[in-house]
Each structure stands twice: as C-alpha cells, then as structure tokens.
Amino acid sequence: MSDPRRSLARALPVAPAVVLLLLFLAGPIAYCAYIAFTDLQLTGQAHSSFVGFANFRTAFGDEAFLNAVWLTLVFTVVSSLVGQNTLGLALAALMQRASKPVRTLTGGVVITAWVLPEVVAGFLLYAFFRKEGTLNAILDALHLPSQNWLYTLPILAVSFANVWRGTAFSMLVYSAALNEIPKEITEAAEVDGAGGPSRLWHITLPMIRRSIGTNLMLNTLQTLSVFGLIWVMTRGGPGNKSQTLPLFMYEQAFQNSMIGYGTAVALLLLLVGSVFSVMYMRLLRTEV
Amino acid sequence: MRPTAARFRSTSVLTALLAVSLAAPTLTACGGGSGSDPDTVKISFKQSTDNSIHVMDDYLAGIKKQFEKENPGKKVELVPIKAPDSEYYTKLQQMLRSPKTAPDLVYEDTFLINSDITSGYLKPLDPYLAKWKDWDQFIDTAKAAAKAEDGKTYGVPDGTDTRGLWFDKGIFEKAGLPTDWQPKTWDDVLAAARTVKEKVPGVTPLNVYTGKPAGEAATMQGFEMLLYGTGDGTSDPLYDKASKKWVAGGQGFKDALGFVHTVYQEKLGTDVSQALDPNIQTIVRGELLPKGKLAIDLDGSWLPQDWLQGSGHEWPEWSKELGLAYMPTQHGQAPGKVSMSGGWTWSIPAKAGNPDLAFKFIQTMQTKANAQKWYIANSGIAVRRDVASDPAYVKAQPGIKFFTDLVSSTHYRPAYPAYPKVSTAIQEAMESVTTGDASVDKAASDYDEALKAATDNQVVQK
Numbered sequence: 001m002s003d004p005r006r007s008l009a010r011a012l013p014v015a016p017a018v019v020l021l022l023l024f025l026a027g028p029i030a031y032c033a034y035i036a037f038t039d040l041q042l043t044g045q046a047h048s049s050f051v052g053f054a055n056f057r058t059a060f061g062d063e064a065f066l067n068a069v070w071l072t073l074v075f076t077v078v079s080s081l082v083g084q085n086t087l088g089l090a091l092a093a094l095m096q097r098a099s100k101p102v103r104t105l106t107g108g109v110v111i112t113a114w115v116l117p118e119v120v121a122g123f124l125l126y127a128f129f130r131k132e133g134t135l136n137a138i139l140d141a142l143h144l145p146s147q148n149w150l151y152t153l154p155i156l157a158v159s160f161a162n163v164w165r166g167t168a169f170s171m172l173v174y175s176a177a178l179n180e181i182p183k184e185i186t187e188a189a190e191v192d193g194a195g196g197p198s199r200l201w202h203i204t205l206p207m208i209r210r211s212i213g214t215n216l217m218l219n220t221l222q223t224l225s226v227f228g229l230i231w232v233m234t235r236g237g238p239g240n241k242s243q244t245l246p247l248f249m250y251e252q253a254f255q256n257s258m259i260g261y262g263t264a265v266a267l268l269l270l271l272v273g274s275v276f277s278v279m280y281m282r283l284l285r286t287e288v
Numbered sequence: 289m290r291p292t293a294a295r296f297r298s299t300s301v302l303t304a305l306l307a308v309s310l311a312a313p314t315l316t317a318c319g320g321g322s323g324s325d326p327d328t329v330k331i332s333f334k335q336s337t338d339n340s341i342h343v344m345d346d347y348l349a350g351i352k353k354q355f356e357k358e359n360p361g362k363k364v365e366l367v368p369i370k371a372p373d374s375e376y377y378t379k380l381q382q383m384l385r386s387p388k389t390a391p392d393l394v395y396e397d398t399f400l401i402n403s404d405i406t407s408g409y410l411k412p413l414d415p416y417l418a419k420w421k422d423w424d425q426f427i428d429t430a431k432a433a434a435k436a437e438d439g440k441t442y443g444v445p446d447g448t449d450t451r452g453l454w455f456d457k458g459i460f461e462k463a464g465l466p467t468d469w470q471p472k473t474w475d476d477v478l479a480a481a482r483t484v485k486e487k488v489p490g491v492t493p494l495n496v497y498t499g500k501p502a503g504e505a506a507t508m509q510g511f512e513m514l515l516y517g518t519g520d521g522t523s524d525p526l527y528d529k530a531s532k533k534w535v536a537g538g539q540g541f542k543d544a545l546g547f548v549h550t551v552y553q554e555k556l557g558t559d560v561s562q563a564l565d566p567n568i569q570t571i572v573r574g575e576l577l578p579k580g581k582l583a584i585d586l587d588g589s590w591l592p593q594d595w596l597q598g599s600g601h602e603w604p605e606w607s608k609e610l611g612l613a614y615m616p617t618q619h620g621q622a623p624g625k626v627s628m629s630g631g632w633t634w635s636i637p638a639k640a641g642n643p644d645l646a647f648k649f650i651q652t653m654q655t656k657a658n659a660q661k662w663y664i665a666n667s668g669i670a671v672r673r674d675v676a677s678d679p680a681y682v683k684a685q686p687g688i689k690f691f692t693d694l695v696s697s698t699h700y701r702p703a704y705p706a707y708p709k710v711s712t713a714i715q716e717a718m719e720s721v722t723t724g725d726a727s728v729d730k731a732a733s734d735y736d737e738a739l740k741a742a743t744d745n746q747v748v749q750k
Binding site: 041042043044045046131148150151235237238239254255256257 | 374375377378381382400402403404406407408409499500501559560561562564566705706708709712716719720723725
C-alpha cells in the first residue's frame with residue numbers, strides 16, 4: 001500500500017517536533033518518574049539511592065498528605081464542579097437573553113478576571129479578603145459583622161478566588177454550546193407546553209452534554225494544579241488548612257529539600273487527575 | 289508530481305533548519321558555565337526582595353571596581369538571586385548541582401552550610417586559609433561557624449548577628465515602666481507586657497515570631513531565644529553533642545512553648561492572624577516599630593539596617609525612641625542572658641571553575657577596611673578582632689556595642705543536616721499553641737514524633 005521511502009519522507013517534517021517533544025517533554029517526565037523512586041534530596045545528602053515504593057508508603061502514612069488530598073478534593077468540587085461550572089452555565093444562559101450592552105459589559109468584566117495573571121488575581125483577592133481589606137470595609141459600611149476567612153475558612157476563601165478567576169472559561173464554552181442548539185427544537189418544545197426547567201432538563205442539557213464533559217475535564221485538571229493563587233493568598237496556611245496537593249508537593253520538594261518525596265506526590269497528583277479524566281470520559285461515552 | 293515533491297523536500301528542510309535554529313541557542317545556553325572563562329569570577333548573592341534596599345549590591349559593586357583595578361585583565365560578574373530566604377537556598381542548591389551553572393563564589397547561610405557540605409556542594413578552604421594572614425583576626429566561634437564535622441572549613445564568615453529585646457521608650461513611659469528596663473526573668477518580660485496591655489490600649493505589647501509563615505525567624509528569634517534560656521545554660525537543649533542525637537521530651541522545650549502559648553492566649557502578642565502572616569517581619573520592622581505600635585520586640589541585631597540613611601525606610605530617630613535589653617534566662621539563672629547567633633559566609637562551590645580567583649575576591653572583601661565598611665553598612669556584628677576593637681566601628685551606630693558584647697555569651701544553632709527539618713517541626717509546634725489548636729503537652733509530644741521522622745530516629749530522651 002505504501003512506499004516506505006515515501007512514508008519516511010512524509011514523516012520527516014514531523015521528526016524535529018517529535019524529537020523536541022521527546023527531549024523536552026517526555027524526557028523530564030520519565031526522569032521525574034524515576035526520581036519519585038529515589039530518596040534524592042536537594043541538600044544534606046552525599047548520595048541518593050533507589051528506595052522502591054518507600055516514598056509512596058510514606059505519603060499514605062502521612063497525615064499531612066491525606067489532609068492535602070482531602071483539601072484538594074474539596075477545592076476541586078467546590079470551586080470547579082459546583083462553582084465555575086454551574087455559575088458559568090448560568091451566566092451563559094442569562095446572557096443569551098440579555099440585551100447587547102448588558103452582555104458586553106458582563107462578558108467584559110468576567111473575562112477580565114480570566115485574563116489577569118494568576119499572581120495578580122491572587123493578590124487582588126488577598127487584598128479583598130484580608131482583615132483590613134475591601135470586603136470588611138463593605139461589611140462595616142453595611143453594619144454587618146466582619147469576616148476573617150483567610151484565617152478562619154481559608155479553603156473557602158481560595159475556592160471563591162478560583163471561582164472568581166475561572167468562571168469566564170466555562171461561560172465562554174457554554175455560550176458557544178448554547179448558540180449551537182437549533183432554535184426550532186426549543187420552539188417545538190415550547191409549543192408542546194414545556195416550561196423553563198423542563199426545557200433545560202430535557203432539551204438544553206442533553207444537547208450540550210459534550211460541552212459539559214469537555215468543560216468539566218478542562219476545569220478540573222486546571223483546578224487540580226492551581227498553585228500560584230493559593231500560594232499568594234495563604235501559602236497553604238494557617239497551619240495546613242488550605243494546603244492542597246500542589247502546595248504540599250512544593251513544601252516537601254523545595255522547602256524541606258526532599259525532591260524524591262515531592263516528586264512522588266506529584267505522580268500521585270497526576271493519578272488523581274487521571275481518575276477524574278477517566279470518569280468524565282466514561283460519562284461522555286455512555287450518554288451520547 | 290515533481291514540483292510537489294520538490295516543494296515537499298524544501299519544506300522539510302526548512303522545518304528541520306527552523307527546529308535546529310530554535311533548539312541551538314537553548315542547548316548552547318546551558319553550556320555557558322562558570323568554567324568557560326578563566327578570567328571572569330562569577331559571584332552569587334541574595335538580593336533583597338525589597339527594591340528600595342540595595343546595601344549589598346552597592347557594597348559588592350564597590351569591591352568589584354577595586355578588584356578589577358588591582359587585577360588587570362580579570363573580570364567580576366555579579367549574579368544576584370532575588371528571592372526570599374527559603375527560595376534563595378533552593379535556587380542556589382540547584383545551581384550548585386551542575387558545573388555548568390555553579391558560580392565561583394556563593395553567599396551561604398550558616399543555617400544550611402552543613403547540609404550543603406554533606407551534599408558535596410562546597411570546597412574546603414583550608415589550603416587557602418593556611419596561607420592567609422588575616423584569618424588569625426577571626427574569633428574562634430566565627431571560625432567554627434563554617435567548620436564541618438570532617439574538621440575542614442568551608443566558608444569565610446562576613447559577620448554574625450545576635451539577638452535581644454527592643455522596646456519602645458515612649459510606650460514604656462506611658463505605661464509607667466522604666467525606660468532603662470532590664471528584665472531578669474521571663475516573668476518580668478510577661479509582667480511588662482501585661483502592664484502595657486492594661487495601660488496603653490491600641491499597641492501590641494510583645495512580639496515573638498511564631499509559626500511556619502515566619503520560617504526560621506520563628507525558630508531562632510522566637511523559640512530558641514527562650515529554649516536556650518532554660519535548664520542550666522551549659523548543655524544544648526536541642527542537640528546532644530555527646531551522643532550526636534536530637535533531644536526529645538525536654539521540660540525546657542515545654543516551658544518555652546508555654547511562654548509562646550501565654551503570649552498569644554493572653555493576647556499580649558500581635559493578633560494571631562497577623563502573627564501568621566508571611567510578611568510579619570516586614571510589618572514589624574517597617575510599620576509597627578517605626579510607628580510606635582509595638583512595645584517590646586524579641587528580634588535580631590540587624591534591624592537598624594532598614595532604618596539607615598539610603599536604606600529606603602529611613603528612621604534615624606530610632607536610637608532615641610527604642611531601648612535595648614538582654615533577653616533574660618527563664619528564672620534568672622546563670623549566665624543571666626541569652627542570645628543566638630547565625631550569620632553568613634562566603635564559600636566556593638565544589639564545581640566552581642575559578643576557585644583561586646574566587647578566593648582572591650574574598651581576600652579583597654576581607655581587607656580590614658572593606659570588612660569594616662561592610663559591618664557598618666549592614667548593621668553586622670564584627671567577628672574580626674581588629675574591627676571589633678576599632679573605635680570607628682564601635683561608634684558607627686548606636687546599639688552596636690550592646691550587640692557585640694553579646695558575642696561572648698551567644699549560642700550557635702546545631703546546624704547539622706537535619707536542622708532545617710527540625711526547625712520546621714519547631715515552627716509547627718509553635719503554631720499549634722499560638723492558634724490554640726493544641727495544648728502545650730500535645731504540641732510537645734507532636735514535636736517528639738515529628739523529630740523522629742525528621743532525624744531518622746536519631747533521638748535521645750531527656
């Protein structure tokens with residue numbers, strides 16, 4: 001069927017890209033996977049050695065690690081699944097009916113939050129939530145009791161920050177998906193007497209299911225790896241009350257100098273991410 | 289067919305060329321290590337994250353000029369690393385791992401030097417020091433600061449620091465406390481703080497750094513200043529030198545935690561959420577003290593470096609408004625006062641390309657005149673006898689005599705490889721009694737557990 005010389009010639013243009021990917025993407029990943037099985041330290045060690053699964057055993061016996069896994073799940077569910085996803089869909093649906101000026105304005109504001117660099121967004125929300133910050137100034141003006149969430153409910157504060165920052169993405173995805181629903185179908189449903197909630201449940205949601213799946217997957221993976229936002233706002237504290245897996249990994253690898261252990265945690269984070277991905281992919285395949 | 293094939297080939301050649309030309313600079317950039325130029329000495333140091341503070345930059349620029357003039361044909365390249373302490377260590381350690389990135393001279397904190405020596409990152413300096421006359425001017429404790437367990441010396445200290453109590457005379461006057469205050473016991477310190485709390489509302493009575501956000505400042509300025517004032521004052525309460533093991537379950541440890549607990553539960557300290565703000569040190573030095581909002585601060589000798597002319601936060605009146613007192617021992621037992629010392633050294637990486645030239649640069653920095661200039665510029669405490677006895681140095685800054693006198697009775701941290709992890713465990717214990725999450729006993733027993741993990745079970749019960 002094919003002339004080997006010709007297919008070789010065809011592969012040639014891709015070769016440099018493949019080499020670069022192997023060198024700069026696959027290489028470091030393979031090296032990371034190797035390091036996760038050693039006791040490599042950044043300092044305080046003459047030679048590192050292969051330790052098998054010791055790092056993973058340490059992780060599962062480490063309360064701080066389990067705490068980080070739990071917080072990561074809370075953070076992901078609250079800020080990504082519930083927050084960004086639902087709010088994004090609601091905004092997109094509302095904006096479809098809104099007048100053009102309202103749509104432009106809302107879209108502009110929401111997307112600004114998305115365009116801001118992570119560290120800037122983190123700092124803005126730190127300034128918003130801190131004890132002397134904007135939120136308390138507003139609450140004071142309204143004679144409401146003031147809050148200190150960065151200290152009392154840090155995981156909620158950073159979740160809110162992530163919703164604030166990331167909703168635009170879901171909104172854009174859903175806006176595009178909603179526009180794809182043919183008007184005739186909605187109208188037909190209306191004629192048949194379907195009310196708002198029933199149209200949403202029986203028409204809109206099934207028709208944008210693919211977008212929901214894609215959006216959930218992208219959102220979740222992005223939220224799982226959020227580091228800068230939390231680091232700027234709380235550094236994982238107080239104590240380790242907002243220390244999600246990426247922050248835990250950073251602390252172990254670079255502050256406690258245990259590169260091997262930190263890398264093992266990174267691999268476990270990868271595992272959590274792939275569990276979510278598989279879940280969503282299943283969801284997609286069986287339903288459509 | 290032909291033209292397509294030709295175009296096909298030319299595109300692939302183009303792509304390949306493009307890929308190579310893109311990759312080439314990236315790859316060769318990694319190859320430009322310190323060894324590449326035998327006439328250039330590369331120097332890495334920690335640049336302040338506060339842009340208005342450039343004490344070290346200015347000092348090194350001056351030395352660079354002098355060095356290049358005295359050594360024609362030789363060049364100095366300054367490679368500043370702009371980062372907070374803990375990230376500076378990490379970046380430096382990563383650079384030291386490869387001969388391609390290792391500088392010729394690095395600024396090392398004595399806090400980590402033993403750990404870096406164990407990793408084989410640094411070069412022993414003994415052959416150089418043996419031929420260097422000025423080395424005899426260094427006091428013995430300073431020489432020991434960079435001496436490893438193998439008996440070799442790996443760094444030349446450029447000064448040290450000591451610690452004590454800074455207090456606001458204005459607030460003390462309002463509270464009816466003496467402005468030449470010198471507490472004799474921990475209870476005296478707490479009593480003064482309680483008086484301030486009662487009589488001068490709106491100010492923080494006492495600052496003791498605590499918790500993980502403050503990092504090593506919590507361990508050293510806070511906890512160890514207390515811990516080393518417990519017991520009989522002769523044995524190290526953290527590390528048992530005889531058995532080479534870390535001490536667990538000490539009563540002194542619990543008492544020191546108890547002090548921290550009292551400070552924060554009686555609300556004598558800063559508000560807990562502020563105490564656990566990662567920027568607490570900047571807040572204390574830049575806001576609370578200069579604005580007269582803090583009565584007593586347990587802190588380091590270097591504070592005035594932020595308040596000097598040209599440092600960015602000028603506050604020349606500090607010497608009139610602040611008083612100094614020794615930190616007392618727990619019950620006033622001998623020797624009566626406590627201080628901790630750390631400091632930084634200049635070291636040559638094992639993978640440096642030009643070690644000889646690098647040592648020459650150390651010598652230029654450590655002529656008596658240049659050393660003295662540095663001590664004065666950064667509010668450092670002299671470790672050279674010739675500088676310490678020079679009246680110009682003693683008079684250069686108020687307080688310098690107070691802190692230099694502490695050098696004779698100060699303690700050094702057991703900065704062995706496990707120390708950074710032990711320090712983190714101490715910070716966690718402090719944090720849990722600060723927030724009230726754990727009782728003193730629970731925090732102390734949690735520390736004992738964490739200590740075993742941090743030191744591979746090299747623990748002795750006392």
